[in-house]
Amino acid sequence: MKNAVGREIPDFLLKDGKEVYQGKNYMDGKYLKKASPCTRRYEKPQESKIVSSIAEALCQVGAKSGMTFSFHHHLRNGDYVVNMVMKSAIEELGLDDITIAATSLGDAHDPIAEYIEQGKVVGIQTSGIRGKMGEVVSAGKLKTPAIIRSHGGRPRAIEAGEVHIDIAVVAAPTSDCVGNCRGIGGKSNCGSLGYAMTDAKYADHVIVVTDCLVDFPNMPASVEAIDVDAVVVVDSIGDPRKIASAAARISQNPRDLMMAENVAKVIASTPWFKEGFSFQTGVGGPSLAANLFLEKYMDERGIKMGWAIGGICGPMVELLKKGKVGKVIDVQDFDLDAVNSINQTPGHYEMSASQYANPANKGAFVNKLDFVVLAALEIDTGFNVNVLTGSDGVLRGAPGGHPDTAAGSKCCIIVTPLVRGRMATVCEHVVTVTTPGDCVDVLVTDYGIAVNPLRPDLIECLDNAGIPHVSIEELKEKAYSIVGRPDDLQWEDDVVAVLEARDGTILDVVRKIKPLSLND
Amino acid sequence: MVINHSATAGTLESSDALITVEPGEGGIALDVTSSVMNQYGRQIKATVLETLGRLDVTDAKVTVVDKGALDCTLKARVECAVFRSCDKSASDIPWGGVIQ
Incomplete structure (x- = not known):
């Protein structure tokens, strides 16, 4: 079916109430039933939530094959956490059938391309997709089409229950022993943790990964301990030189x-x-x-x-x-x-x-x-x-x-x-x-x-x-x-990515590219 | 023109192309790789063949590694590689003739 920007959206995507893009403000005034996570009660006072490794944290929150893991991209191209957690889940715990729902992904996440080719990571939901991961997804190697959303479309999808996050991982420049997180005060500072906030509120389980443990309470907290199951302290969550560049200079061009x-x-x-x-x-x-x-x-x-x-x-x-x-x-x-x-x-x-x-x-x-x-x-x-x-x-x-x-x-x-x-x-x-x-x-x-x-x-x-x-x-x-x-x-028929409009309708699809050969 | 020995022209910088010409084995054998292959591969091929034709090159192996060069750049690089391959690049370049 053709949408309001003239793009042909295949019928198989238009199920469970999914519609094609109809123009801006189409959803205005409609009602949204918010999803709710199923979270564990920690009634008995805990002195600390620190566990010794990512694998132990994953076991504690019941990580299983088929789950959806969420990540945020404040550490930008300096991020170590996505690769670290996926390595632990796939190589140490032997999980597969995994969906990664990240606020964005970049060149730093090239190793994930390998897990896609092995069929261990079967779904990607993100704003950004680049580097090797962009290439393998474009080549049709991801089992399900990647879902691309804007920064506003993602919290909408999470709140609507279109993405259910089993385990949210927060990469925290600083955290205290119970998981109050901030983006400053450590050695891998990123400032705002704005993209992690919705994830932490709507995930069933939240794991904090930090490289700088600070005294309780770490205030004012961007992600609060009330939403956190476990805290893991690692040597480094990212490369500070790639997290925040030196002052962005105004072009002389x-x-x-x-x-x-x-x-x-x-x-x-x-x-x-x-x-x-x-x-x-x-x-x-x-x-x-x-x-x-x-x-x-x-x-x-x-x-x-x-x-x-x-x-x-x-x-x-x-x-x-x-x-x-x-x-x-x-x-x-x-x-x-x-x-x-x-x-x-x-x-x-x-x-x-x-x-x-x-x-x-x-x-x-x-x-x-x-x-x-x-x-x-x-x-x-x-x-x-x-x-x-x-x-x-x-x-x-x-x-x-x-x-x-x-x-x-x-x-x-x-x-x-x-x-x-x-x-x-x-x-x-x-x-x-x-x-x-x-x-x-x-x-x-x-x-x-x-x-x-x-x-x-x-x-x-x-x-x-x-x-x-x-x-x-x-x-x-x-x-x-x-x-x-x-x-x-020239394109094949296979859809490799679905581009959602911010309101959740389908704006476009990306198909598998048919490379040009001059010998034909 | 006859390709006497292999010669190159151009660079691998963005918006340029590296052209290599070598003596052929009867006819033109063209190999193109390009950062804009899917959109401009056919045009690159046509431009290179047309330029070779203008220079009356009929027997050559030509390799194009294109980094998004415009047509004018491609033509200039092909011309230069061909003239170098028959040692005519130091003098005798027919400006205003086949080189327009």
Whole structure:
């Protein structure tokens, strides 16, 4: 069945009430019956929950074949915990038929690809999928199609019981002996633990893995001891150099700066750019640089930003410290400046993934956003964005908060160069739709700006401010005139991944790629 | 043009291609690998064959390792490799002739 972004969704996926994507806000007003975990009572006072090894913790919570394990990605590409726990479960305890439900997965998790090929890991539910795991899943080696969700779609699915977490594993930079966890104060600090919060509340069992045991009580706790079954102390939960980079530096690339300046110009031309406005930006070159130019316009108009959300990095913390933004609310930290600021700088708070972006709760932060500035791997003439599959059809990205912030904000700006190498970023049809075009408002490229025809109000803003813009078709033709018109990708029938819209409907599927052979 | 000995041109940098030409065994044997194979493999093949045709190369083994080069880059690299293979790259390059 074809959905609202024109993608053909196979019928076998449309069971148990699953529907195809119908357009934004389709689920508004409907009711949600929340799932509840089955948790063990620890009535008898325990002095400590520390056990000697991951295997012992897994045994204590009754780990079995067929279970779903959840992980969070605050340790980013420095994470050791996913591999450590899976090794213990599969190689020490001999478990199989395992589903990994992670908030995101990256190159650090290449060893999991082997377990997929062996058929021990049979399900993957995640936002990001990259590296070897992306390749083996794209090659159709995972037993069931991977399920890709946004950062808001995941807590929605957990709360709705579409994902039941048997065992949640919390990678904690610090924990006390009963499992109060924080993202700071240890040797592998990551700052916010926002993505772990929903998991810990909805899992049957919770295991904390830490490399820095601190005195009880570890306060204020991001994950609380009331939800934790066992604590394991290991030598290291991750590589600090890969968890948080040194300060995210603003790009010096003149092309990025030109695009960033145009982003700021577009923002400044709209009625929402006024005292107290709200903002989120990605950490990519031109998105991050937009901060710099925005500050200039704020100074000119004598206005301040009310609040900012998102994955947070240094330049935003800098604005907070200068008093140019009122509050920063943070689900994940990208650099040491942000890690060292959360819960320390007045006005810098932590939030859960649900509070950040869940479309099924009663008011996530994204719904109050004025502006979001995002990147894209591809954007097509329907303003649909792909941030998941490479233009060769292989899984190597993550929707993250992209679809959530795009849908929630009043003005969603995509900033991307027109071509990357020989790839046309602006194209006829994106490989996979990860953010539907009805949520995307403005496209800023190095060859021009285009406004979604669904937003005549924004077209008027740009015209009034004298900002030139063209149709997105013109940008696409310009791109193809440089790199040549690509051949259509060839696919097998097998579905290797299902892309869920944030509301739980099906936005797109990724099929197994048929590699081109010139000898045919 | 006759390929006298093997020669290469280009690099493995992103947006470039490494072209190797060797004396052939009767006809053109072309091997293409590319980071953009699925979308541009056919066009790369057509561009390389067209360039070889323009240079009147009929007997060669040609290996293309492409890293997303644009057509203009591919043409220039093929031309350069062919001229090197018959020692004409130091002088005698027919600018404005077959090299456009």
